[in-house]
Structures are given as structure tokens and as C-alpha cells.
């Protein structure tokens with residue numbers, strides 16, 4: 001099969017044109033090519049492989065049948081990763097950067113097409129999917145820039161002897177992804193791994209298996225050695241085979257806290273390092289002196305991106321009591337105005353939840369919140385869009401709830417859907433205590449005009465990523481990751497180089513051996 005060919009077909013010509021962007025409507029993409037990838041090509045497994053149906057969230061239509069990798073296929077992919085590691089790890093940083101920059105250029109050229117595939121598989125709006133593609137590209141560009149900066153240290157020792165350190169790659173790294181940002185996660189993991197000289201075997205979520213394979217083709221097209229970035233498809237069993245594989249050097253995982261704990265246990269049995277990007281129940285604190293307009297915008301960004309399926313979402317919105325009525329009025333008005341519908345249409349701002357079970361889970365949380373005393377101010381209902389082809393899609397209206405208390409399930413558990421819980425507070429001390437009263441600590445945000453208070457609050461928030469007067473912006477130049485049960489290690493930023501490399505110390509004797517024996 002030719003590499004780099006666009007391997008999804010349309011049933012009909014795109015029907016809608018909006019301004020400069022080519023756009024298609026949902027329900028028209030067919031995916032028939034294999035989704036496993038090693039030896040620099042898509043691999044069809046034999047017919048005995050376990051398969052799983054993949055759906056288009058916007059329409060509920062069957063998109064493709066996913067073939068799961070078993071032990072034999074995982075071995076092949078890891079072995080390919082090993083071969084590539086032998087070549088790639090010996091190349092200079094500048095040589096690696098050249099390949100990565102070419103991959104970034106291809107992504108930029110194919111931005112629209114990749115974004116459309118992401119929408120069809122994930123259900124998020126095309127506007128957001130384009131930003132995800134940009135983030136993937138920027139991440140690859142950023143780490144291409146860092147690839148040639150990896151360096152050691154020279155340390156002078158007595159008698160003219162010296163030592164030096166070498167920053168070396170780890171080997172074959174495994175990436176395991178979640179379904180909320182399929183391409184972006186694949187890029188955020190592969191870019192630093194490859195920049196450091198590692199190879200990667202990536203397992204996407206079986207719910208969203210498609211775009212990680214496009215990335216694999218793009219790396220090959222950009223000149224990466226065969227086996228540098230491989231994709232194995234499957235669920236828990238395939239993931240476990242990867243984590244326990246004796247030739248795998250590291251596991252980088254994005255997903256839920258319970259699965260993250262299992263990944264860590266499996267990696268521990270082989271003393272392998274892990275990066276864990278797990279869930280959150282992050283607080284967003286709005287003080288009475290905030291710029292209300294910006295605070296409201298921030299609260300929406302903190303809750304409704306990607307249908308609310310974002311690990312860093314600020315789902316516990318603490319609002320100082322004096323401004324609670326105005327805040328709620330504004331938030332509800334804007335939430336009601338969110339255009340829900342076909343995610344491939346330009347005007348859509350909220351598409352479909354990723355799957356039927358996820359939709360039911362989210363609606364279940366809302367039912368429970370009502371039972372526990374929360375008041376639904378808007379949304380929280382399943383929606384059937386007027387367009388008949390969307391009637392089986394997984395849509396719901398974004399929900400704002402007040403009357404929430406800290407002990408309610410909706411305030412304690414990660415819902416992973418478009419549900420904002422609003423909680424009043426009175427004092428800074430009180431809100432800090434309540435904001436930190438969680439086992440998780442991925443992100444947090446504060447809105448205030450008081451610069452001293454902003455920094456004082458942030459200093460006391462137990463979260464790996466804090467936002468002042470904004471929320472959910474993730475430039476690839478800055479580290480992202482969690483405190484407490486929200487994770488280990490960081491993604492993005494310079495520091496991530498340390499999580500994909502190891503340090504070798506070389507001691508050089510220039511005199512005689514001073515033996516004690």
C-alpha cells in the first residue's frame with residue numbers, strides 16, 4: 001500500500017463550502033484500510049484477529065471494524081521499533097530535527113483533511129479539531145528545535161581527570177492514548193520521544209483509532225526510518241502486552257486515574273519509568289473583583305471544550321457570593337447560545353459526545369446531581385438535531401448547575417462531559433481549602449484583578465498547571481501535568497526531555513589507578 005496516500009474515502013463530494021475552508025457534512029466518510037501500522041506500512045491482520053466496531057459520534061453510524069493486536073503483532077511492532085531505534089538513536093539531533101520538521105510541514109499542508117478525520121472519529125467541532133492539528137504540529141516543531149540542544153556536562157576532577165555526562169535515549173517507548181484528543185496525544189508523546197532518539201509504539205484508544213495512523217504515515221513520508229513510530233490497535237489486552245513487554249523501555253499514558261494506576265503497577269514489574277497524564281476535578285475560582293466578562297468566557301472554556309471531555313477542565317467553578325447572580329445569568333445565557341450539531345459545520349461550537357456509553361454516563365451524573373439537590377440552570381438533556389442523518393448521534397445540551405455542595409458526586413468525580421458545577425464561596429482562605437480538598441490536582445484557575453491575590457492563590461493551589469485570568473490554554477512550550485493522583489511527569493516544555501532520556505556518567509582517569517589493594 002502506498003505510504004502517505006490519504007486512505008479514507010468519501011461516499012460523496014463535500015456538500016458545503018464556508019468561506020475559505022473546505023468542509024464536508026457528517027455521515028460521508030468511509031474507512032476501509034487497516035489501522036495497524038509497522039514496517040512503515042498499514043498492516044492487515046489475519047481474519048482470526050479480534051475486531052471491534054468503531055462509530056462516528058455525529059451520526060452513530062458504523063465507521064469501521066478495528067482489528068486488535070495480540071501478542072504476535074505487538075512483538076512485531078516492538079521489534080520494528082527496536083530496529084529503528086538502532087538507526088535513529090545514532091543520528092545527530094540536527095538530522096532528527098530535519099525529519100521532524102518535514103513531518104510538521106506535511107501536517108500543516110494536510111491540516112484540513114486531518115482535522116476532518118478527527119471530527120468524524122471523535123465528534124468534536126471542526127474548529128476545535130483544527131486547533132488540535134495545529135497543536136500536534138507545533139509540538140513536533142518545538143521538539144525538533146530542542147533535538148539538537150541535548151547535551152551533557154563536563155566536570156573537572158583532580159589530577160587532570162574528568163567526567164562527562166551524556167543524555168541518551170531510553171529505547172522503544174510505548175504511548176497509550178485516550179479518546180478525547182487522539183492526534184494531539186499521539187503527537188505530544190511521540191515528538192519528545194523521537195527528539196531524544198527513541199522510537200515509539202503507540203496504542204490509541206479503540207474508540208478513536210484513526211488519526212494516529214495518519215501521523216505514522218506522515219513520519220514515514222517525512223523520512224523517518226521504518227519502525228520509528230508504529231501503531232498497534234486494541235484495548236486493555238493489547239495495552240497490557242505493551243506494558244509488560246520486556247523490550248519496552250518506558251510507558252507514557254493518558255487516560256483515567258484507575259487505568260493509570262494499573263499502568264504504573266505493570267511498569268513497576270519491569271522497573272520501567274512512566275509518564276501519567278490522568279484525570280482531574282479542577283477548581284476555577286472567580287473573585288468578586290474579576291473582569292466578569294472574561295471570567296464567564298474562562299468558565300466556558302474551562303468546561304465546554306471538546307464536549308467537556310478534557311482532563312484539565314475546571315469543573316468546580318467557585319464564585320464569590322457577591323457576584324454569583326450576575327455570573328450565573330451571564331454563564332447560562334452564553335451556554336444556551338452554544339450551537340450544537342453537525343461537528344463538520346463551521347458554525348457548530350459543540351459536536352457529539354464520543355460514544356453512546358459516555359453520553360449515558362454523563363446524563364447519569366446529571367440525574368444523580370439532581371437527586372442530590374443540585375439545580376439545573378440550563379441543559380443536561382439529550383438532543384436530537386433536526387438534520388435526519390444526525391438522529392442517532394450522541395448529542396446533549398451543555399449543562400450549568402448551581403446549588404452544588406462539596407460532597408455531591410458531581411463535585412467529587414470526573415464526569416468528562418459538558419457539565420459545570422457552580423459553588424459559592426465567601427473568603428480566600430475558605431476557597432483555597434475547598435479547592436484543594438480533592439485527591440486530584442491536574443489544573444486550577446483564578447480570576448481576579450488583584451495581582452497579589454492572584455499569585456498568592458496560585459502558590460497555594462495544589463495543581464500542576466495553574467491559569468491566572470484564563471483557562472485551558474496549553475502552549476507546547478510550557479510543561480503540562482498533574483499533582484497528586486493526576487499524574488507523574490510532564491508533557492511539553494523543555495523538562496519533558498528528561499522524561500524521555502537518561503543520563504550516562506563517564507569518568508575518565510588521566511593518571512594511574514590509585515588502588516587500595
Ligand SMILES: NC(=O)C1=CN([C@@H]2O[C@H](COP(=O)(O)OP(=O)(O)OC[C@H]3O[C@@H](n4cnc5c(N)ncnc54)[C@H](O)[C@@H]3O)[C@@H](O)[C@H]2O)C=CC1
Pocket residue numbers: 176177178179180203204205206234235236237238239240243254255256257259260262263277278279280310311358361414415416
Ligand atoms: N482524564 C483523561 O484524560 C481521561 C479520562 N477518561 C475517563 O475515563 C473513563 C473511561 O474511559 P476509557 O477510554 O475507558 O479510559 P481508560 O483510561 O480506561 O483508557 C485509556 C487508554 O488506556 C487503555 N487501557 C485501558 N485499560 C488498560 C490496561 N489495563 N492496560 C493498558 N492499557 C489500558 C485504553 O485502551 C485506552 O487506550 C471516561 O469515562 C472518562 O471519565 C477517559 C479518557 C481520558
